[in-house]
Amino acid sequence: MIHGALDQIGAVTRGITSREHEGRPARVLSASQTYDSDRADVWDALTSQERIPRWFLPVSGDLRPGGQYQFEGNAGGRILECQAPDLLALTWEYGGRVSWLTVRLSEVAPRRTMLELEHLVPSDDPTWDEFGPGAVGVGWDMALLGLATHLRTRAPVDPQAAMQWTTSEEGKAAMTESSNAWAAANIAAGAHEGEAHAAAARTTAAYTAAPSAEAQGDGSTPESG
Numbered sequence: 001m002i003h004g005a006l007d008q009i010g011a012v013t014r015g016i017t018s019r020e021h022e023g024r025p026a027r028v029l030s031a032s033q034t035y036d037s038d039r040a041d042v043w044d045a046l047t048s049q050e051r052i053p054r055w056f057l058p059v060s061g062d063l064r065p066g067g068q069y070q071f072e073g074n075a076g077g078r079i080l081e082c083q084a085p086d087l088l089a090l091t092w093e094y095g096g097r098v099s100w101l102t103v104r105l106s107e108v109a110p111r112r113t114m115l116e117l118e119h120l121v122p123s124d125d126p127t128w129d130e131f132g133p134g135a136v137g138v139g140w141d142m143a144l145l146g147l148a149t150h151l152r153t154r155a156p157v158d159p160q161a162a163m164q165w166t167t168s169e170e171g172k173a174a175m176t177e178s179s180n181a182w183a184a185a186n187i188a189a190g191a192h193e194g195e196a197h198a199a200a201a202r203t204t205a206a207y208t209a210a211p212s213a214e215a216q217g218d219g220s221t222p223e224s225g
Contacts, residue, residue, distance in 0.1 A: 005174035008145045014181055016133055016189035018123070021100065025123040029133050029182075031140055032116045037151045039105050039113045043085035045150060046103060055150035055157055056143055097125060099136075115144075131206065132191070132199030137182035138175055138207050142166075145174070172208040179204040 015030040035042055045051050052059050061069035063079060069090070070076035077091035077098075088103045100120040108114050119136050121128065127135040146157050165171045183200035187193050 005145055005170055006177055008148050009141060009174055009177045009181060011148070012141060012144060012181075014137065014185040016185050016191075019120075021120055021122070026120050027123055027125075027128065027133070029119045029121065029137055029140070029185075030117065031137070031144065032114060033144055033148070034108060034112055034114045035148065035151050036111060037113055038111050039085045039107045042105055042113045042115060042151065045147060046088060046105075047082065047084070051150075053156070055146040092119065097122075099125070115147075117144075130199065131203045132183065132196060133186050134179045134182040134200055134203035137185075138178045138203060141178040141181075142175070166207075175207040176204050179207065 011033055013032045017028045017030070019026055019028055037045075045055065047063060049059060049063055056071070057074055058072040059069055060072075061067055061076070063069055063082075065079050065082050067079045068076065069079060075092050075094040077093040079088075079090050080100075081087055081089040086105055090101050092099045092101045099122065102118045102120075104116045106114045106116070117140060119140065121136065146162070149155075149157065166175070179200045182203075183196045186196040186199075
């Protein structure tokens with residue numbers, strides 16, 4: 001069972017920056033959080049084919065540099081770098097679009113590990129104009145919630161219970177808070193305030209709408225993260 005979701009949303013630091021990638025402009029969403037676990041344990045949770053489904057989704061493929069992976073009902077891609085226990089980089093391919101994900105781990109104190117996630121999205125990605133950074137940001141907040149719960153309790157996340165939670169009042173409140181937090185990060189990065197809030201409202205509506213039977217099976221969101 002998921003508890004303390006709103007506290008978890010507040011435990012994440014978010015940011016939006018811009019850079020060039022492969023000669024094209026891109027936006028970079030960053031999210032960081034510190035966990036009460038040692039770096040080796042967090043690394044294992046992120047990279048073990050056995051542990052990943054306990055907090056995220058079942059994954060198949062070759063989880064080594066150069067290998068292809070696929071999350072069930074979600075993104076797939078190619079492993080670009082895997083430097084234990086510090087750096088994981090991969091392509092994130094979903095809905096016919098390609099973006100890039102980098103995760104770094106650093107030990108900030110004994111049994112205290114900071115996770116820093118960067119999701120680089122091409123600036124011409126059509127979901128940005130409609131949903132802003134929440135298109136992928138809310139998904140990552142929910143993933144970090146799952147990871148935090150797993151690291152704290154060691155219990156696997158029950159997929160059916162997780163689906164029910166997303167339609168509960170607590171789940172909707174958490175996704176609304178996440179969407180608003182990404183809007184605040186967007187405004188801090190220079191976005192027009194009214195446009196950022198409007199995009200966040202559309203993101204919130206997309207994530208908190210009651211899913212259809214078909215959507216429940218494919219993990220549909222503005223852009224699953």
